[in-house]
Amino acid sequence: MIQLVWLIPILPLIGFLINGIGRNRLPKSVAGVVGSAAILVSFILSLCIFFELRAGETKSFTIELFSWISAGNLHIPFSFLVDPLSVLMLLIITGVGFLIHVYSIGYMHDDEGFARYFAYLNLFVFFMMLLVLGANYVIMFIGWEGVGLCSYLLIGFWFKKQEYNNAAKKAFIMNRIGDLGFLLGVFLIFNTFGSVSFAEVLPRAAGFVQGDTVLTAITLLLFIGATGKSAQLPLYTWLPDAMAGPTPVSALIHAATMVTAGIYMIARSSAMFVLAPFTMDVIAVIGVATAIFAALIALTQTDIKKVLAYSTVSQLGYMFLGLGVGAFTGSVFHLMTHAFFKALLFLGAGSVIHAMSGEQDMRKMGGLKKALPVTFITMLLATFAISGLPPFSGFFSKDEILAHAYEHSPVLWGLGVVGALLTAFYMFRMIFLTFYGGFRGTHEQQHHLHESPKNMTIPLIVLAVLSVIGGFVNIPHVLGGGESLHHYLAPVFTYASAYIPGLTLDHTTEFVLMGVSMLGVLISIFFAYTKYVKKSEVPAAEGTRLPALQAASYNKFYVDELYDNLFRKPLDALSDFFYKVIDKSGIDGVVNGFGKAVMEGSKNLRLLQTGYTGFYIFAMVIGIILIMVLNFFLM
Amino acid sequence: MENITQQIQAVPLDHYLVLSSLLFVIGVMGVLVRRNAIVIFMSVELMLNAVNLLLAAFSAYRGDPAGQIFVFFIMAVAAAEVAVGLAIIVMIYRNTRSIDVNFLNRLKG
Structure with missing residues (x-):
């Protein structure tokens, strides 16, 4: 079965070809079914591989398809790497991807570019799979560039609006800056190790001393690549603008999968990163800075998708904080739970926008609880998850990152908790503004309010279930869990674990840390509740003068x-x-x-x-x- | 044949050289200076024959008959050339009512 892994990326490619070539002839029902079925079959195959890999003794397979580039002493086979990390990513991509495809059938129903949309979406999934399956940095780079291309195509999907085209170009150009870093990093890797395949580079890197200059240079360059793709300071500005694309695209590409490519890449190269403590510190600092900076901007945004976009940037910051302090499993864990709850939040926002006839401004919403019960409940669950309330998934993943951060440096932990408080505040602000209070839109919109059709609500419900229980795959010892994800991913991080000691905090400290962050989160939720529900405040209309700090945040700190x-x-x-x-x-x-x-x-x-x-x-x-x-x- | 060779060799080679050079230069000057097409034509013949003379002289001095063979060829080709050349001159005359080559300046840039 594992030998057939090439089928997984091929299926979306076939879906892309069918939808792309027949985009003007295929009826909408066929295009949607073809697009979704390709991903569903890939998902089933990924599940098979997952179970086979879990059952088997060997944890890492390299499947060479053909020799691709062979020149001088450069040999790059076109090969796939099947190991716990890539299979986990496959499951996230195809699983969340399938739900979003199904949701898109409902969401994009009236769009004239329906088949084109599914073609792009399938192409994206194909490239994303190349990215995570590639057994060397060059294959990864193809996927890396390919997802960037699809992101560009989908942000500018409604290309008749110049504003959207500009957003697409911005995303592409910001990504190029990062890509240059990634490419230089790969060159340097080849120059240093004489190979670009993970199976050769990582063991050789493990032979270097800690703090080696070349490794520091390589890892810094790779990290620059990650800041572009994963929207970190200072290259994050494209992600909020990327909300110009259709909402399911924001959910799939700009929340659940593509933007996590940077985290995947660093986790994959962890053997090199642990040997460059300077880079690790840079990653941790940039991560926590991004987490807080983006959260501060999210506090005052009024566009429902912009809030979620900045929240994504902020959560990605958390993942980088985790990588920087050596919590590789924690980061991948947060990547997974984030994929669930953030995709759900975006799809929920899409459902709200759908019901509001395209309105995205939260100042014109309010009181949608009654009209959209399923959307409301699922989004509320996702908000609990992202705020880190137990026992929702976000609690476990965020807690793991914060615990490692505390061990690394209490300052990082403190900043992380501040970020968590801000997160809880702006997320509940969004929920309260959207679903509570009275309706503030036009009479026509109120008349038109309706719950979304089944093919949109069912993905919401499935994702909500995942957001709630997703955390149980890695319950920490302190809460009596088995850390199964940690054990599952351990073969990937064997080299790294030699340098990163496990958590040595005693259980009391861990409980105190959890308690402090939870208490803070509850207080900030209460604060949001009094502000937006009790006093039913609404953000000031466009053009009113705001206090300086609020204005700075509203205007995204003028970055x-x-x-x-x-x-x-x-x-x-x-x-x-x-x-x-x-x-x-x-x-x-x-x-x-x-x-x-x-x-x-x-x-x-x-x-x-x-x-x-x-x-x-x-x-x-x-x-x-x-x-x-x-x-x-x-x- | 022997006899002719000896007679030719009775005159020193330098004299042949000087004579044919003079004839050749006269031919060149004739071509350059005169405007009458027929005179130019005759000057060309003069140049050809200067070369013929030189070839014959060298042939005799070196005892190599190849030079003389060349002379025959040149004479034969010159005869053909005269036929074509005179025809051209006739055509020029018919067109311009003159055989002054300076009337033929249509190639002026």
Whole structure:
């Protein structure tokens, strides 16, 4: 069965081809079914492989399909790596992906680009699978670039709106900056280890001393790649803008799967990262900074999808914090639970937007609890999960990261808890503004309010169940659990675990840490409750003057403007200079100068052609004499 | 044959060289200076024959008959050339009512 792993990525590719080629002919029902069925079959195959891998003794299989690049001492086979980490990622991608495909059938029903949408979505899943299945950095890079392409295509899915196209381009360009880092990292890996396959690089890296300069350089470059794809400071600005795409796309690509590629890549390369303590510190600091920074922005956003987007950036920050403090399992665990509850939140938001006839502004919602009971309950469960309330999934994963952070440095833990409080506040703010209070939209919208159809609510319910129970796969010892995910992933992190000691905190400390963060979360939920339900405050309308701090947060701390002034404007000015001075007068001058010189020269040379035969003969004789004289003197 | 060779060799080679050079230069000057097409034509013949003379002289001095064979060929080709050339001159005359080559300046740039 494991040998047939290539079927898993092939199926979405076939789905992409069918939908892509027949996008104008296929009826909507067929396109949706083809797209979803491809993912469903992949999911079933992934499950089979998962169980086979769990049962078997060997935990890592490399399946070589064909030799791809072979030049000099560079050999890159097209091969897939099947191990616990890649199979877990496969399950998340196909599982959540399938639910989102089903949901999309309902959500995109009235869209004219229906088949095109499913084609892109399937292509995305294909590339994402290449990314996680690739047995070397180059295959991973194909997937890495491919998901970036699909993200671009899907953000700009409604390409008739220029604003959306700009968002798509922004995402693509920000990602390119990171990709450059990743690519340089891969070059450096090849230069150092003479190979790019995980099976050769990671054991060789384990032979290096801790703090090796080359390893630090490699890991920093790879981390730059991760900041681009996983939207960390300072390259995160594309993710909030990426909300221009259809909501299920935000759920699949910009919450559950693609943006976690950076975390996957670092977890995969953990053997190198643990040997570069400096990089680990950088990752932890950037992670926690992103977690808090994005949470602060999310506090005042009024667009329901923007809140979720910043929340995603913030949660990704948590995962990087986990990686930075060596909690690789914790990060992957949080990646998984986050995929469940954040996909659910986005799909729920999509359901709300669907019911509100496309309205995304929370100031115009309110009181939707009655009209959308399923959406409300599922989103509430997801909000409990993301806020880290026990026994919902987010509690276990966030707690594991925070416990490791505390062991690494209490300051990181403190900042992490602050981030958690902010998270609880803005998430409940969103719930209260959307579902509680009175309806604030137009009469027409109120009349039109309705619960979404079955094919949208069922994915919500399934994801809600996963969000609730997803945490039970890795209950820590302190709560009497078996840490099964930890044991499951242990073969992947064998090299890393030599440098990262397990948790040595005693149980009392762990309980205190949990208690403190839980108490804080409850207080911040209560605070949100009094503010938005008791006093039923509504964020000020567009254009009102806000207090300075609120305004800064509402305007995303002016980071876009800062980048605009720091990079775009100087670049524009420089291009203008190059265009007007270098190009117009410099290069054009040279080119036109040549033309003019030739024209002037020939105008004079033309006079030599007198038309008199005698003159021609004379010139010929002079020429012959000259040749003879020269010949005489030179020979 | 022996006799002719000896007679040719009675004159020093330098004299042949000087004579044929003079004839050749006269031919060249004729081509360059004169405007009458027929005179130019005759000058060309003069140049050809200067070369013929030189070939014959060298042939005799070196005892190699190849030079003389070349002379025959040149004479034969020159005869053909004269036929074509005169025909051209006739056509020129018919077109311009003159055989002054300077009337033919339509190639002026």
